[in-house]
Amino acid sequence: MDATQTRTLQTESARSRAELARNWVKVQPSLMAFVVASTPQFSDAEDLLQDVAAEIAIRYDEYDNSRPFLPWALWIAKIKIADFYRGKRRDRVLFMGEAMDALADACSRVQQLMTEERDLLEYCLDQLTERSRRLLGLRYSDDLKPKQIADELGTSMGSVRVTLSRIRTTLMDCVQKRAAGEANVGN
The missing domain is CATH 1.10.1740 (Rna Polymerase Sigma Factor; Chain: A)
Incomplete structure (x- = not known):
């Protein structure tokens, strides 16, 4: 050889x-x-x-x-x-x-369900603004608490909590709508 x-x-x-x-x-x-x-x-x-x-x-x-x-x-x-x-x-x-x-x-x-849900979530994450993705990254990837995020971004802890809540709601709605849309395509 x-x-x-x-x-x-x-x-x-x-x-x-x-x-x-x-x-x-x-x-x-x-x-x-x-x-x-x-x-x-x-x-x-x-x-x-x-x-x-x-x-x-x-x-x-x-x-x-x-x-x-x-x-x-x-x-x-x-x-x-x-x-x-x-x-x-x-x-x-x-x-x-x-x-x-x-x-x-x-x-x-x-x-299979986990893969489908991950794909839906990735799609919905891509639809978020850069600021929203950064905030999620600070909270879940960097594991910072809302107070730490507020300090880093120069905003209030309450604002961080409300914004994170809205982002999670937006993601949940997006995933549910995409899943329902894909389910309807299969019928």
Whole structure:
């Protein structure tokens, strides 16, 4: 193998690792919920989630990136959970078959809803003025209290509270209107 081929493989490998990391970050909360609901103790769920992550990393080259990542990751989680119970040699398995499939489907639906809501919120945030986005950033990204924001902006704490309340109401209205509009488009 020459140097060009080696660099090409390294670049593809780095791209694949980055894609895996992006996919994992998106689905990790849903996988954790699925694993926690499928195991008797939280400590078992934490260990199982690590096993799932390792298995996903090992088998990532088998993943078809034209399909959604979460169902594939849930399939691996189901296998790991079944292995966990077989390893415990339990006579009674709490979640197998249809129950586990129903739980996996619910996790997929919740993940989809969270993605849709995040997209709606991002759209609505883009519609705000720069000043409103800055105020939200100071409050929620920088975690400043209204008094600290007022001091930084040279305004009153009451004004900051009222403005933040109005911004949140505007965002809520925007998200609800967009969601209703998208729901009507689907009908």
